Amino acid sequence: MSSARTQNRLSHAVLKDPFDAVPIIPDEVEMRDDSRGNLQLRVNSELGRTRARMAQWLGQDHSSIVELDEHGTFYIRQIDGIRTLREIVDAMVEKSERSRKEVEDGVVLFTKKLMVKNMLVLQVPAVSEGTP
Secondary structure (H helix, E strand, C coil), X not given: CHHHHHHHHHHCECCCCHHHCEXXXXXXXXXXXXXCCCEEEEEECCCCHHHXXXXXXXXXXXXXXXXXXXXXXXXXXXXXXXXXXXXXXXXXXXXXXXXXXXXXXXXXXXXXXXXXXXXXXXXXXXXECCCC
């Protein structure tokens, strides 16, 4: 019964604005600068013992790599575990001279892409419906 109450309480948590989330780069993501000063992100895929040995034997690389342009590099360099997506968007709007809507759409799409590749996680603040 207590788990039902806990689950019911958790189901009422609401994130009013997705830009309140704080992006965090997991420890397993490697970052390297390229010759143009842009970043390259790399994360190794989790393989089972047999698949990992087979991949090593065949010389296969199962890592995901994303090469960033100057906008992606600026976005990643803004991530410090404290700044929210809104603060990052504000900095990008100021730097890029693009419309806020265009930058927000780009940030949402790019964030989703990095999350799918396990290169980024979002820390969502706990907000309940009763909180103003």
